[in-house]
Amino acid sequence: DAGVIQSPRHEVTEMGQEVTLRCKPISGHDYLFWYRQTMMRGLELLIYFNNNVPIDDSGMPEDRFSAKMPNASFSTLKIQPSEPRDSAVYFCASSLGPGELFFGEGSRLTVL
Amino acid sequence: GENVEQHPSTLSVQEGDSAVIKCTYSDSASNYFPWYKQELGKGPQLIIDIRSNVGEKKDQRIAVTLNKTAKHFSLHITETQPEDSAVYFCAASITGNTPLVFGKGTRLSVIA
Numbered sequence: 001d002a003g004v005i006q007s008p009r010h011e012v013t014e015m016g017q018e019v020t021l022r023c024k025p026i027s028g029h030d031y032l033f034w035y036r037q038t039m040m041r042g043l044e045l046l047i048y049f050n051n052n053v054p055i056d057d058s059g060m061p062e063d064r065f066s067a068k069m070p071n072a073s074f075s076t077l078k079i080q081p082s083e084p085r086d087s088a089v090y091f092c093a094s095s096l097g098p099g100e101l102f103f104g105e106g107s108r109l110t111v112l
Numbered sequence: 113g114e115n116v117e118q119h120p121s122t123l124s125v126q127e128g129d130s131a132v133i134k135c136t137y138s139d140s141a142s143n144y145f146p147w148y149k150q151e152l153g154k155g156p157q158l159i160i161d162i163r164s165n166v167g168e169k170k171d172q173r174i175a176v177t178l179n180k181t182a183k184h185f186s187l188h189i190t191e192t193q194p195e196d197s198a199v200y201f202c203a204a205s206i207t208g209n210t211p212l213v214f215g216k217g218t219r220l221s222v223i224a
Contacts, residue, residue, distance in 0.1 A: 004155070033211060042216035043156070043201060056211070091155050098207055100146070103155025 118215025
């Protein structure tokens with residue numbers, strides 16, 4: 001398997017623009033997680049899905065953030081409008097049951 | 113909810129020496145404690161884990177110990193090599209019920 005695939009790897013945008021990050025989990029995995037990594041706060045869980053259904057979105061910072069999982073092989077994390085404090089590396093991870101997390105290589109977002 | 117504290121935030125050792133990273137957790141119900149290694153530009157990758165029914169686990173040069181009474185667990189790396197240089201994260205969860213909560217990470221540098 002190719003592992004968890006994220007795109008884009010790097011995104012530079014201006015404040016106020018919409019940002020969409022994409023994730024393809026490992027085939028057969030039933031859990032999908034979105035994490036945000038910053039120097040100050042480390043790895044923070046934003047939201048996770050089980051069988052395409054959002055289970056806990058309490059980590060989503062505010063209404064500007066939204067995530068969807070329309071099918072078992074695709075998820076998006078959207079930020080609209082983006083702000084400089086959203087600059088971070090966003091990771092998608094998947095797992096088979098509540099087991100080992102497999103992370104993608106991350107999407108580095110810079111909001112100017 | 114669960115809170116995981118990790119120390120130190122940075123650690124430098126000479127090649128061949130041992131490295132120890134320590135974590136504490138707050139939720140006594142947590143029963144799964146993995147360690148992840150993150151190399152530059154990549155996502156975290158599981159290197160070892162321990163469950164609450166075990167006090168110690170070893171895998172070649174790495175070992176993890178768990179003290180449930182004190183609610184802390186540690187990662188031990190012996191005979192460190194330059195390729196051990198990375199950021200290491202501890203995490204905790206209640207298997208099957210909660211997603212992983214990560215510590216803030218330890219940047220390990222092994223000096224040749």
